[in-house]
């Protein structure tokens with residue numbers, strides 16, 4: 524039996540797909556890249572933005588055509604499956620399953636193969652323990668440590684689709700880290716919608732900071748990352764670990780979303796502009812040469828030119844290493860959708876988006892200049908579309924260079940020769956011996 528996967532959205536979804544792939548491969552399924560070659564298609568969807576939703580419905584149309592031509596069983600999971608449920612089944616999918624149901628995707632396929640068409644939203648997250656089968660490849664893996672989110676930002680659908688915060692026990696996560704290290708994984712990113720909340724619900728002293736410390740002691744693990752932080756949940760203990768532990772990446776992704784207190788309040792973010800700036804200051808004073816990145820939404824309901832200029836001034840003041848910019852789109856069921864009109868025009872949203880993009884490009888170019896002529900240690904990640912190899916340094920800066928596929932997973936020193944607003948380019952000056960990498 525051959526199965527095709529299509530995944531939309533965040534790393535959490537990508538990771539859930541790897542679990543499903545591992546589970547199905549263990550049951551004898553073969554993963555294929557083309558739905559034309561498949562017997563089953565599983566789509567893992569995203570509901571965070573309207574665009575992802577539209578892309579999914581386009582894809583579903585393509586898959587339904589294949590189904591009609593040659594037969595194809597279609598299963599749809601993820602956040603949009605939670606939101607649209609019966610609508611997706613009505614359009615022609617064979618089964619629709621929830622964000623907590625993917626650990627039993629094999630059983631769902633079996634049911635559908637018997638001709639049943641159904642919705643399934645039972646919670647099986649407790650099945651996902653350290654030795655749950657999963658696809659492991661390369662040198663880097665994601666490990667989900669906390670599910671859901673309790674923050675209920677007014678624009679966000681995630682607390683409704685992924686539920687309340689629920690942490691995995693630290694022992695179990697550490698067993699998974701050891702298992703992955705034994706399989707040759709050197710870099711791990713701990714994932715959570717609000718990763719800083721990790722452990723709070725366990726009430727046994729578990730925290731992200733403690734997990735990072737313990738995971739860094741696992742033999743074979745070279746670098747640890749974590750995503751995504753909620754600014755007011757970042758603790759002093761966490762900053763301390765990032766500052767002192769050489770295996771923990773020197774970067775914080777701290778979504779600010781808006782620079783105006785009025786908009787932050789309407790977004791129900793639980794910090795002010797001033798508190799955010801103080802946090803950035805505190806991190807910079809403790810973590811040497813730290814990289815700080817962020818997310819911003821432009822065109823939130825009621826955002827005036829004055830509000831937007833406060834976001835602009837914040838971006839200028841902080842000098843982020845990267846800014847992910849999104850245009851607001853109302854998500855049915857959220858508080859912002861209920862309370863506010865989407866009153867900033869599409870043209871204005873595009874203008875604000877472009878304005879910030881240009882501003883950030885200039886900042887990136889300037890910040891990247893610091894790398895010119897320097898020799899930087901990276902872990903080689905993959906071959907880029909350009910044909911060059913690339914990797915990232917401990918500050919998450921991407922550097923491309925001429926190299927071979929055999930270098931993936933190894934440390935390399937690259938002398939930076941060319942600087943752009945995006946990646947850096949350089950020349951290989953040293954590569955770790957392959958026998959040091961298991």
Ligand code: SF4
Nearest residue numbers: 672674675676679681
């Ligand atoms: S912190 Fe806010 S934006 Fe992030 S997942 Fe939770 S509700 Fe959504």
